[in-house]
Amino acid sequence: MIGLAKAGARWTVTVNRPDKANSLTREMLERIEAIAAEAADADVHVFVLTGAGSVFSAGADLAEARAGLATDPVWERLSARIAALPCLTIAALNGTLAGGAFGMALACDLRLAVPEARFFYPVMKLGFLPQPSDPGRLAALIGPARTKMVLLGGARLTAQEAYDFGLVDRVVARDALEDEIAHLSADAEAGDAEVLRGIKALCAPD
Numbered sequence: 001m002i003g004l005a006k007a008g009a010r011w012t013v014t015v016n017r018p019d020k021a022n023s024l025t026r027e028m029l030e031r032i033e034a035i036a037a038e039a040a041d042a043d044v045h046v047f048v049l050t051g052a053g054s055v056f057s058a059g060a061d062l063a064e065a066r067a068g069l070a071t072d073p074v075w076e077r078l079s080a081r082i083a084a085l086p087c088l089t090i091a092a093l094n095g096t097l098a099g100g101a102f103g104m105a106l107a108c109d110l111r112l113a114v115p116e117a118r119f120f121y122p123v124m125k126l127g128f129l130p131q132p133s134d135p136g137r138l139a140a141l142i143g144p145a146r147t148k149m150v151l152l153g154g155a156r157l158t159a160q161e162a163y164d165f166g167l168v169d170r171v172v173a174r175d176a177l178e179d180e181i182a183h184l185s186a187d188a189e190a191g192d193a194e195v196l197r198g199i200k201a202l203c204a205p206d
Helices: 026-040 062-066 074-083 099-106 134-142 144-151 159-165 174-190 193-203
Strands: 002-007 010-015 046-051 055-057 088-093 096-098 110-113 118-120
Touching: 002 026, 010 026, 026 046, 026 074, 046 055, 046 174, 055 099, 074 099, 088 099, 088 174, 096 099, 099 134, 110 159, 110 174, 118 159, 134 144
Parallel strands: 010 046, 046 088, 055 096, 088 110, 096 118
Antiparallel strands: 002 010
């Protein structure tokens, strides 16, 4: 349910459970975490996260969420692993981003979204705390008030609203998403790994 395509210095991880809106099980999260750990030690210059079908991810699998996955530390471990990658990381949001799936997308350097994507993180409604690092990362992108709008007010953002707020960096037509990923990846793929790591370190917040 997690695909991995390696093309030179670019790795693409695909959440592939479209019949369940790409909802995430513990096994799937652990698989992405393992791939990210492998990428950290490999000659990977670009790490892309995307989904199969028309939804990026609806968050936690409902049955596993009720059994404890919603509050499992695996979510935070995964987002920390992605945030620490010494390469360019891109969340290619092929559709709606919801719930716990926010963590891995917020941990990426760039977020692209198709126009049909919607964004919501209904922790208040469901009675869970968000992943510990998510509010801070979200606030760094869209500001504290808008973060509260999403987390406390249950706001559902369109792709255009997410772009206007700063949550996503570009809105790209579905049939142009692959080309946009290739365009944004080109310099990092072809460049020197040490320079890539150095620039990323310089861009990190204090």
